[in-house]
Amino acid sequence: MLHAPTPVRASLDPAVLDALRSRFGEQLDLRESIRTQHGSSEAHFATVLPDAVVFARSTQDVVDLVNICVPARVPIVPFGAGTSIEGNAVPVRGGISLNMAEMNRIVAVRAEDFDCTVEAGVRREQLNEHLRDTGLFFPIDPGANATLGGMASTRASGTNAVRYGTMREAVLNLTVVTPDGRVISTARRARKSAAGYDLTRLYVGADGTLGIITEVTLRLHPIPEVISSAVCGFATLEGAVDTVVQAIQLGVPLARVELLDDVQIRAVNLWSKLDLPEVTTLFFEFHGSPAGVAEQVELVRGHAAENGGGDFAWSNRPEERARLWKARHEAYYAAIALRPGGVGWTTDVCVPISRLTECIALTKQDLERASVPATIVGHVGDGNFHVIFSLDPDSAAEHAEVAAINDRMVERALAMDGTCTGEHGIGLGKQPWLVAELGEAVDVMRAIKRTLDPHDLFNPGKIFAL
């Protein structure tokens, strides 16, 4: 990392440590190796060690931790799978890293209602494995095998969002432990409700700053009768993006449509042992009835051909599909590996789809001039795309260069009435942009934070400075 680990705060007050030891026993871990693991992220942020790690096994554990830490003014930072991208779980003010991984019980699956309840530490692949025999699946797929609590907290979305929505739409109800140690349920299981303020949506995307999510009730979807995947390379970046924009504007219910630029395809070929032509490429997935999928494929194939698309290779075979999407999921690691010893810096923006072609094309021009490897990967059906840089971890010049490209990309997106983050969250990395994007609305957010967490102890230092 560029920066040495920030010195941790003075170690925990002995009385607090005693209380934690006596309540949590082996669930408390003070080893430096474990603290380091919980203080680092997958991206370029400086590591900051928590004072201790607590492994929660129940909602009551979280309540008890809150009741020890809040009176002693010790911060608590929830930690899921550690796969967030904007430093969301880095304990920048020390305190307790609250590992949720052992809260991994699937509490209930109610196939007849298309919903389930899971503990916050359940991972999405575990859930889909569990659901396999029900004919249902949980569609939200950010790539990483994240925890569902973490996905709710960061308002994650990913490859299926164009069809199935994001965590905002997927969550029916949350169990949350508040900074005053109460356990609340934000909603019932009805599909819709007009009962009071929408607290579910307030906690979804709050990065753990307002409460700690311990259980999540999720909407599920029927596994489609037919799933087809397709790959198509394009002569130009613009042709690929235009194909998607036109399909969306025609109302084609694409289940997934992912853009990988030429550099990303090269990275994927190397990492995942594929031999795709190294041009801008779209990965599609179509869900529906046999007739419905055939209709969609024909429509999209026509638009692709008109926009300089090459061979439109499609397949209903599960193993083919799995190979393709495995490569897509590994895109982040593949991009970083373009440079031996590189560290990843990834950023995302989302713009109205009418501006997407222009936004991606201008960003690509910046990347072509950059001195570090950089790829574009996009959930383009939503107007959302990512850039992944691979940096020398010790080069201040490269950090500055990437920061400047990132700034221009976000400025461009905001000028197009877009957002500084489509799905990674504000965390640490996007804080300078939140105010540029939403102005005084951020004061309303701050007022809510101050009221619900008056001592600024729940994941402090994230989203905004208080």
Added chain:
Amino acid sequence: MLHAPTPVRASLDPAVLDALRSRFGEQLDLRESIRTQHGSSEAHFATVLPDAVVFARSTQDVVDLVNICVPARVPIVPFGAGTSIEGNAVPVRGGISLNMAEMNRIVAVRAEDFDCTVEAGVRREQLNEHLRDTGLFFPIDPGANATLGGMASTRASGTNAVRYGTMREAVLNLTVVTPDGRVISTARRARKSAAGYDLTRLYVGADGTLGIITEVTLRLHPIPEVISSAVCGFATLEGAVDTVVQAIQLGVPLARVELLDDVQIRAVNLWSKLDLPEVTTLFFEFHGSPAGVAEQVELVRGHAAENGGGDFAWSNRPEERARLWKARHEAYYAAIALRPGGVGWTTDVCVPISRLTECIALTKQDLERASVPATIVGHVGDGNFHVIFSLDPDSAAEHAEVAAINDRMVERALAMDGTCTGEHGIGLGKQPWLVAELGEAVDVMRAIKRTLDPHDLFNPGKIFAL
């Protein structure tokens, strides 16, 4: 009404009245007839007159009103079309009724992005009329020709929600005037964002208690290639509900599916001059491609037949469809008219769909024993249904009887993990139930209210007692 109008508070302080007169001129109305109109609702709630009515023409008008009223501690209650059902716009503590009807400009339609921005006083029929030539439509349809600001504030949904979602999903961005007189924008126009707390969803459904919505940016949808409607009568209530539940569980993308019980069909026949068989009936609408719609119709027809459904009459003809849905939209007035001089009391609950058949059947038993006419109308694809009673406005006994039936219905829904209101909002009528439904989560709502509206002046007395 059962209760005489509550005496209004002492009239406005003369200095406030002067300030309002000088700023608003003819936009200020003090006439009793106008105040009475703004103090009454379409339902059974007692009329409470505001001290004055102000007709807003711009966001700046709202800001200036807030800056006059808040320092003087005068309540402000936004008023859209006056079609809300739970007393949401009744100014129970007097003050200003803020009529938004003149803020009826369609600010922008961006067909290529499937979105539009409208002032809060635009009504949904006006918007769809305006959109007619774009190939797009705004699907959310609560029946009444409500304003879009009011629909956002009450988190309205209605007949199309099973396919297109509710106002929660439809709103991309809101312009809101806060109690401290600031104008905020809650989001940008990107389809998704992870930028900070989801203030959009906080104001959607807040009943105007946290801020006054002055502009709304909405998602639009392509007008489907084919729209088919169908009507089917059933031998039993259970058979009708089971048909819907099975179709939903199979993943049939129904655009609309409405249940009207035998009494409601009788009311509709009388009111809308139809001659439908007076049995429990489902109204369907199917959207899609020709092949897609044909698939859906065949699937549903099969389930209807297995569940005791009669003739499955379907049609692609727009005039046939319009006649049917006009009758559905008039169901509320038709039900009230079952009794000359009756006043309406309507209530709604929403339950997980696996419990819907049981919930409706038990409710129907209660209604059959009731001494007042009562009908069931349901957005059954969501698990949501309404009961409409027609009461003698002066009978305390009837009010008590209906209140008891309503109580049992809500208790039943809550026991099934449902909600006390699927789409009408808490307003005045459902306040006793909000705490039963969400417990201490209501304290979190109260904390947010106290922070954002510290003097309790924005639609005070709604959703909960502070």
